[in-house]
Amino acid sequence: MSVSRMWQAVFALFLSASLADSMSSPRVPSGNGVSLEVTPNQIHEGFTDQLTINCTFSHEQGSIFSTVMSLILSKTDSISDSTYSEVATITAFSNNKVNEKHTMGAHVTGLHKPDAFSFIALEWSYPSSQVEGKYMCEANGMDIEGHPLSASANSVLEEKAISVDIVLQRVKEMDIRMNVMDVKMNALDAKEKEMDTKMNAMDAKEKEMDSKLNDLRTRVDNSKAAIIYKSTSYGGKNYLLSKQILINVPEANRLCRLYGGYLVEINDRHEFDYLVNFAHSHVPGREGVIIGATNEGHGSSWTFITSGAHMSTLVWESGQPNGGSQHCLYFWTNLKQMFDDPCLKYSSNWPVRFLCEVPN
Ligand SMILES: *[C@@H]1O[C@H](CO)[C@@H](O)[C@H](O)[C@H]1NC(C)=O
Numbered sequence: 001m002s003v004s005r006m007w008q009a010v011f012a013l014f015l016s017a018s019l020a021d022s023m024s025s026p027r028v029p030s031g032n033g034v035s036l037e038v039t040p041n042q043i044h045e046g047f048t049d050q051l052t053i054n055c056t057f058s059h060e061q062g063s064i065f066s067t068v069m070s071l072i073l074s075k076t077d078s079i080s081d082s083t084y085s086e087v088a089t090i091t092a093f094s095n096n097k098v099n100e101k102h103t104m105g106a107h108v109t110g111l112h113k114p115d116a117f118s119f120i121a122l123e124w125s126y127p128s129s130q131v132e133g134k135y136m137c138e139a140n141g142m143d144i145e146g147h148p149l150s151a152s153a154n155s156v157l158e159e160k161a162i163s164v165d166i167v168l169q170r171v172k173e174m175d176i177r178m179n180v181m182d183v184k185m186n187a188l189d190a191k192e193k194e195m196d197t198k199m200n201a202m203d204a205k206e207k208e209m210d211s212k213l214n215d216l217r218t219r220v221d222n223s224k225a226a227i228i229y230k231s232t233s234y235g236g237k238n239y240l241l242s243k244q245i246l247i248n249v250p251e252a253n254r255l256c257r258l259y260g261g262y263l264v265e266i267n268d269r270h271e272f273d274y275l276v277n278f279a280h281s282h283v284p285g286r287e288g289v290i291i292g293a294t295n296e297g298h299g300s301s302w303t304f305i306t307s308g309a310h311m312s313t314l315v316w317e318s319g320q321p322n323g324g325s326q327h328c329l330y331f332w333t334n335l336k337q338m339f340d341d342p343c344l345k346y347s348s349n350w351p352v353r354f355l356c357e358v359p360n
C-alpha cells in the first residue's frame with residue numbers, strides 16, 4: 001500500500017466515524033494548536049472596511065496530534081443559531097487548495113502542511129451582514145497510535161448596529177488621518193517653496209552665465225572683426241582670411257579655434273584653386289598665407305596640424321620645399337604656389353596672413 005493510499009484509507013475511516021457520530025471522535029481540550037482569529041469580532045455593515053477570519057492549526061511541540069488531515073471552518077447563520085454549516089475546508093488531499101463551500105465573497109487563502117501548520121484564511125473588505133454568526137475551526141487528525149482526534153476553536157462575529165459613538169470614533173480617526181495628511185502636505189509645501197527658491201537661484205545663475213556668455217561672444221566677435229579681413233564659403237565650409245600678422249602658426253591656429261574652426265586643411269586641387277583665387281582677389285601683392293599643415297618629425301611627408309591626416313595636394317613653387325628648420329606650410333597670394341618656412345618668425349620681409357576653415 002502506498003503512503004498516499006494509506007492516508008486516504010485512514011482519512012476515509014476517520015470521516016465515516018465522524019459522520020456517523022461527530023461526538024465519537026474524542027475532543028481534545030481546546031488549544032492544542034487550533035486557533036480561530038476573527039479580527040475585528042464586531043462589524044458594522046458598510047462601516048467595517050477590513051475583516052479577517054483565520055482558522056489555523058500549528059503543530060506545537062508536545063501536541064497530541066501526530067498529524068492533521070483536515071481543517072474545517074464552519075459557521076451558524078446567526079448568533080442565536082446552533083446549527084453549523086461548512087464554510088470551507090482544506091485536507092491532505094486538496095493540494096493546498098481550499099474547498100470553498102459558502103465563503104460569502106471572501107478572498108480565500110490556505111495551506112496544508114500535515115506536520116507543520118495549516119490554515120484557511122478568509123478576508124473581506126466591507127463585509128456584508130451575512131458574515132455574522134458563530135464560527136468553528138476544527139482540526140481533524142490522529143494521535144501517534146493512529147486514533148482519530150479532533151480539536152476545535154470557536155469564535156463569535158457579531159454585527160452591531162451603528163451607534164453615534166462608533167460614528168464619532170470614526171470621525172475622530174478620520175480627523176487624525178487628515179491631520180497627518182495636513183502635516184505631510186505642509187512638509188511638501190515647504191519642500192516646494194525650497195525648490196522654488198533653488199530654481200530661482202538657478203535662474204539667476206543661468207541669467208548671469210548667459211550674460212557672461214554674451215559678453216564673451218561680443219568679445220570674440222570684436223576680436224574677429226579686428227583679426228579677420230575677408231571671408232568666403234566653399235564646399236559647405238566657411239573660410240576666414242586674416243589681416244596681416246607676425247608669423248606664429250600655433251597662435252594662428254588658436255585664433256581659428258576661437259572662431260570655431262582650425263587652420264585650413266586643403267584636401268584637393270579644386271579647394272586649393274578656389275582659395276588661392278579668393279586670397280589673390282583681395283590681396284593682389286606678394287604675401288604668404290599659412291596653411292594648417294606641417295612636416296615636423298616626418299621630413300618629406302606633410303600632415304594636417306588639426307586632423308593629423310596626410311596632405312596629398314602639394315603645389316610647390318620651384319625650388320621648394322627647401323627644408324631645414326622650415327616645418328610650416330604657406331602659399332603665395334600672387335604666385336598661387338606653396339613653400340615651406342619656419343612656424344615662428346619675429347620678423348619677415350613679406351607680410352603674412354592665415355586662413356581658417358570653419359565647418360558649418
Ligand atoms: C493565517 O494564519 C497563518 C498562520 O499563522 C498565516 O501564515 C497567514 O498569513 C494568516 N492569513 C491571514 C490572511 O491573516
